[in-house]
Amino acid sequence: MRWFHIGMRDLKITVRDRASLGILLVMPMVLIIILSSALGNLASNLGKTPVAIVNLDKGSVGAQITDGFFTDGQLSELFLASRMHDPEAARALVANGDLAGALVVPADFSRRLNTGRPSVLTLYTDPGRQIAGTVFRSVAESLSTRVSAASIAARTSAYYVTRLRVKDPTFVGRVIGEAVRSATETGALTAVGLKETTAAKGEELSQLSYYSGAMSVMFLMFGSMFGAFSLVRERDNWTLPRMLMTPTPRAEVLGGKMLGVFLIGMCQFAVLVAFTSVLGVKWGDPLATVLVAASTVGAATGLAVFIAAIAKTVRAVSGLAQMLIQFMAAVGGSFVPVSVFPAWMQPLHYASVNGWAIDAILSTMRGGNTLAVLPNVAALLGMAALFFTIGAWRLRWE
Amino acid sequence: MSDAARGGDLVVVTDLAKRFGDNAAVDGVSFEIREGEVFGLLGPNGAGKTTTISMISCLIAPSAGTITVGGYSVATDAAKVKNALGVVPQEIALYPTLTALENLRFWGRMYGLSGTLLDERVTEALELAGLADRAKERVETYSGGMKRRINIAAGIMHRPRLLIMDEPTVGIDPQSRNHILETVKELNHRGMTVLYTSHYMEEVEFLCDRVGIMDHGRIIALGTLDELKRLVGDENVISVRVADVPEGVLDALRAVAGVDSVTCSAEGAEAAAEDAPAEGPAADAVTTTDDSRVIQVLSRDSGAVIADVVAVLGRAGARVLSVDVREPNLESVFLHLTGKSLRD
Numbered sequence: 001m002r003w004f005h006i007g008m009r010d011l012k013i014t015v016r017d018r019a020s021l022g023i024l025l026v027m028p029m030v031l032i033i034i035l036s037s038a039l040g041n042l043a044s045n046l047g048k049t050p051v052a053i054v055n056l057d058k059g060s061v062g063a064q065i066t067d068g069f070f071t072d073g074q075l076s077e078l079f080l081a082s083r084m085h086d087p088e089a090a091r092a093l094v095a096n097g098d099l100a101g102a103l104v105v106p107a108d109f110s111r112r113l114n115t116g117r118p119s120v121l122t123l124y125t126d127p128g129r130q131i132a133g134t135v136f137r138s139v140a141e142s143l144s145t146r147v148s149a150a151s152i153a154a155r156t157s158a159y160y161v162t163r164l165r166v167k168d169p170t171f172v173g174r175v176i177g178e179a180v181r182s183a184t185e186t187g188a189l190t191a192v193g194l195k196e197t198t199a200a201k202g203e204e205l206s207q208l209s210y211y212s213g214a215m216s217v218m219f220l221m222f223g224s225m226f227g228a229f230s231l232v233r234e235r236d237n238w239t240l241p242r243m244l245m246t247p248t249p250r251a252e253v254l255g256g257k258m259l260g261v262f263l264i265g266m267c268q269f270a271v272l273v274a275f276t277s278v279l280g281v282k283w284g285d286p287l288a289t290v291l292v293a294a295s296t297v298g299a300a301t302g303l304a305v306f307i308a309a310i311a312k313t314v315r316a317v318s319g320l321a322q323m324l325i326q327f328m329a330a331v332g333g334s335f336v337p338v339s340v341f342p343a344w345m346q347p348l349h350y351a352s353v354n355g356w357a358i359d360a361i362l363s364t365m366r367g368g369n370t371l372a373v374l375p376n377v378a379a380l381l382g383m384a385a386l387f388f389t390i391g392a393w394r395l396r397w398e
Numbered sequence: 399m400s401d402a403a404r405g406g407d408l409v410v411v412t413d414l415a416k417r418f419g420d421n422a423a424v425d426g427v428s429f430e431i432r433e434g435e436v437f438g439l440l441g442p443n444g445a446g447k448t449t450t451i452s453m454i455s456c457l458i459a460p461s462a463g464t465i466t467v468g469g470y471s472v473a474t475d476a477a478k479v480k481n482a483l484g485v486v487p488q489e490i491a492l493y494p495t496l497t498a499l500e501n502l503r504f505w506g507r508m509y510g511l512s513g514t515l516l517d518e519r520v521t522e523a524l525e526l527a528g529l530a531d532r533a534k535e536r537v538e539t540y541s542g543g544m545k546r547r548i549n550i551a552a553g554i555m556h557r558p559r560l561l562i563m564d565e566p567t568v569g570i571d572p573q574s575r576n577h578i579l580e581t582v583k584e585l586n587h588r589g590m591t592v593l594y595t596s597h598y599m600e601e602v603e604f605l606c607d608r609v610g611i612m613d614h615g616r617i618i619a620l621g622t623l624d625e626l627k628r629l630v631g632d633e634n635v636i637s638v639r640v641a642d643v644p645e646g647v648l649d650a651l652r653a654v655a656g657v658d659s660v661t662c663s664a665e666g667a668e669a670a671a672e673d674a675p676a677e678g679p680a681a682d683a684v685t686t687t688d689d690s691r692v693i694q695v696l697s698r699d700s701g702a703v704i705a706d707v708v709a710v711l712g713r714a715g716a717r718v719l720s721v722d723v724r725e726p727n728l729e730s731v732f733l734h735l736t737g738k739s740l741r742d
Contacts, residue, residue: 005507009493009500016495238489242552245455245487246508247480398458 002248006256010230011263020226024268028219029275035215035335036208049132050080050339052090052102059110065121065143066105078135080343087122094124097339097362100132101125103140113147120195205365210337212276212283213361217354218325218334219272220265220293220300225321227261227304231395232317241398254305254392261304265297284364288373292364295380296357302384303353305391312396328352333359356380408433408560408591409454414463416449416615423449425615427463431560431593436586438606439595440728442738446615447595448488451562454593455485468559481510484558488565490545491552494538498529498548501537502555509556516555523551526581543574550578554585561585562593567601579604599728611732618735623728630726630734633658634700636707637724638693641717650710651695656703658696663739690719696733 014020055066069081084090090102104122112119123140125133234240234257243253273283273293283289307324311317329335331345332354338346349355360368360376409431416424424446431437439447452458454465456476465472467479492501502520511519524530527547529540537545550566563582567575582605586592596602602609603623611619611626619626643662651660693711697703700723711718724730733739 002508005504009496009504012500013493013495238487238491239493241452241457242485242487242491242505243508245457245480245483245485246505247477247510248508249477398452 003252003256003259006243006253007259007263010257010260011267013230014226014260014264024219024223024226024264025271028215028272032208032211032215032272032276033279036206036211049078049100049136050082050098050343051136052084052093052099053081054084054087054090054102054104056085056087056107057105057109058107059114061110061113061147062105065147066103068143069103075139078139091124094126097126097359099126100339101136103136122195205362206281208276208279209281209365210362212272212279212281213365214334214354214358216269216272216276217296217332217357217361218329220269220296220357221303221325221328221353222321223261223265223268223297224300224304224307225317225325226264227257227301228307228311228317228321229314230260231257231304231308232311232314235397236314244397250397254395258301258305258388261301262297265300266293269293269297282365283361284367285369288364288368288370289361291370291377292357292360292373292380295377295384296353298384299353299357299380299387302387302391305395306387307391309391309394309396328354331355332357350379353380353383356383406432408468409437409593410464410466411450411454412464414450414453414465415461416446416453416458417461422615424453424460427612427615427617429610429617429620431591432608433559433591434586434589435607436582436592436594436605438602438609439593439612440597440599440602440609440732441595441612442597445597445612447612448564449615450612451485451564451593451595455483455562456480482559484509484553484556484561486550486553486561486563486566488568490542490549492537492545492549495536497534497536498524498527498540498551499533501548502533502552505552506555511556519555519557523555526554526584527551528577541571541574543570543577546570546574546578547581550581554590558590560591560593564595565597566594567596567598599732603728609728611728611735613732613736619731626728626731627726630696630730631698633696633698633726633730633734635724635727635730635733636695636697636700636704637722638695638707638711639690639719639721640693640711641690641719643691643693644714644716647711647714647716648693650714651693651707654703654706654710656697656699657707658698659733659737660693660695661733661737661739662691662693664691692739694729694733694739696730 014024051069053066053069055062057063066083069075069079070083075081084102087102087104090099090104093099094102102124104124106119106122109119109121121140121144123137125136231240234243240253244250273289277283303324307317307321311320329352331341331348332338332352333349334354338349338355338358341348349359356376356379360373360380363372363376407430411430412428414424414427415422427446427450429437439450441447449458453460454467454472456472456479459473468482470478470482472479493504496504499520502523503516506516506519521530524533527544527550529544529547529551532540532544537548540548546566550563553563554561566582567578570578579601582592582594586605592605594602594605606623608620608622609626610617619629648660648662651657695703695707704721704723708718708721729739
C-alpha cells in the first residue's frame, strides 16, 4: 500500500499548489469559453469542405449537375469533392465525420425528368458541421431548382414546337420564360426534390461542446508535464533517492508516482466536466466518458514517465513536454477540428493522444455508447503502454 | 548472520569501489562499524563519503567490493538491509508544502509503520526534534535548522539499527547544530549505531568513537581519536589568519627552522556568518565570510616557532589578523597525512 500513500501525497501537494491549479483548471475553463465563443464559426469555415458526389444516373442530366462540383471554379473553392459509387459508403463516411456531406443522384434521374416525372436527389449532412452543412444544402437546392426549371423549359418548348407547331423562336422563348417564372412564383419547381438526411449518429454538437472536449484533453496532457516535473524534482530534491533507501521497492515508488499523476488527471477531468456541464454541455454516456477519460489520463501518465526519462532537468522537461503536447494538440484537433485540415494532414491525428481522445469524446457527446469508443480506448491504452515501457526502461533514479 | 556480525561488527565494508567513467569516486575502501558505536567518516568535499554511504544505503551499486549490514549483503539482501537502516541525506529531503506532521507520517509509512504505532513514533520523533508545537506548520515556513531536525526525525521513526547521517549540520544556525549533535548522542545512548559523515572535524571529535579519514576516494587513516592523533606525534598547529598572502611567503615560512609543513586555504566560502556558534562543540567548525585566508603551520616546537612565523609574515607585508595555536586534532592529522587542509 506504500504506492497508494505516494499517490495520495502527490495529489495533496498538487491541490495545495495554486500555480498548478491555475494551469490545470482555470486555463482550460477560460480557453473553452474564449475559443468556443470567438473561434467557433471561424473553425467551421476554415478550408474546403470535404463532400462526396454519388452519381448513379445513366443519363446526361445527373452528370450536368454533378460535374459542376469538379469543374465550376466557385464550387471548387468551397468543396473538396470526391466521386463515389456507393451511396451507403458515402453515408457512412458522413456519419463518421470524415465528410461534411454527400449528394446522391438516383439511377433513373434523367429518364424520369425526360418523361415528365419528378425525381429526388438525396443529401446526407453532418449535424456537427452546421455551417458547412448549410452551404452544401444551399448549393444542392440551387442545383435542384435549376434542373427543375430546365425540365419545365424543355417540356414547354417541346409542347409548343412539336404539338402546336409554333415556329417563332421569340414567342417560344417568351412562353418558356413565363412558364418558369410562374412555376417559381407558385413554388411549383418540383421536378427535382431534395431529400436531406442527417447521416451522423446523434445530436448536433455546439462549438462549446467541441472545445470542452478538445481543451479538456489538451490540459490533461499538460497534467503529464506536471507529473514529469514531479519525478525530476523529487530526483533533484533527494526525496526520490530517499524513498529508494527505504524498504519500498522501486516498482512501488514508480507505481505510486504514476497513481499520483492519474489521480490528478481524473480529478482535473471531473472538475472540467462539471464546469462545462453547468454551461450546458452534454457529455453523453457516463461509463463511456469515464472509460475515455481514464484511458486518456493513462496515456498522459505514461507520457509523464517517458518525458521524465528523456529529460534530465526541470527545464528540459518543460521544453520537451511543451513541444510534444502542443504538437499532439495541434494535429489531434485541440485547437481546430481535424476536418478543416488538408486531406494529407488529417491522418496525423491518429498519431496523437488528443486525436483518439477527442474523437471518442465527440462520439459519446453525439450519443455513442461504450462499445463505440472501445477502439479509441484500446488505442489510448496502447499509447500509455508504449510511453510507459520506454520511460520505465530509460528512467534515471539517482 | 555472518561471523563478523556475531563478533560485534554491524557493518563490514571490504574493498569497496565505485567508478563513474574514468573517475574513481571510491577506490578500495575497507572498514567495519561496531554495533553501538558512532563511527565517523571525515574528509573534505569530494572525498567519496556520500558515494560510500549511498552504496551502504543500497542506493547505488558498487563497482567492486562487498558490504554487509547485520550480516546481510547489500548486493543480495537489499530489502533486509534497508529495514535495518535509517538514512538522513545531506539534502533536506522533505516536501516543503506539507506540514512536518504530514512529512513524518509519509516517511513513517515508507518504512512500513502504520496505525497507532505510526502515531506514537511520529509524536516521539517530533519531540526529539523539539518541534512538537509546530508540527502542523508547513516545512517551507521553517528555518534551515528546523528543517534539518525534521530531516533527521524522518529517518529514525522506525528505530533503525544503523542510522546513517550525511553532513547533517550543513548550513544551519548554532542552536540547531548543537541540538542535532546532542540528538545524535541521545540516539546513540539509546543503542542506535551511527555512521556520521562530516567535513567538520570538531563534530566528529565530539561525537565519534572511531573515525575513518577519507581523501580522494580512499581511507587514509582509521582508528579512535587517540590513535589518529598519535599519527601526528607532538606536532601543534599554528593557525594564522591573514588579510592577504604575499607571493613567496609560504616558501619563506617553510624555510623557518622547526616548521614541518605549511598550507594555506581560503576561508570565505565555507559557511555563513549566521552559522557561527557562540560556543560549544561546533564552534570551531565555522569560518568567516570575508576574503581572509588561513595559513596553517605544523611544528613540534610551536612555542619557539610562532615568533619567527609572525616575523616572516610581517617582513613579507602580510597583514596578520589573528594567531592561534592548537594541540593535535583531526585537522592536524589530515594536514599531516595529506599536506592540505580539510576545507581546501
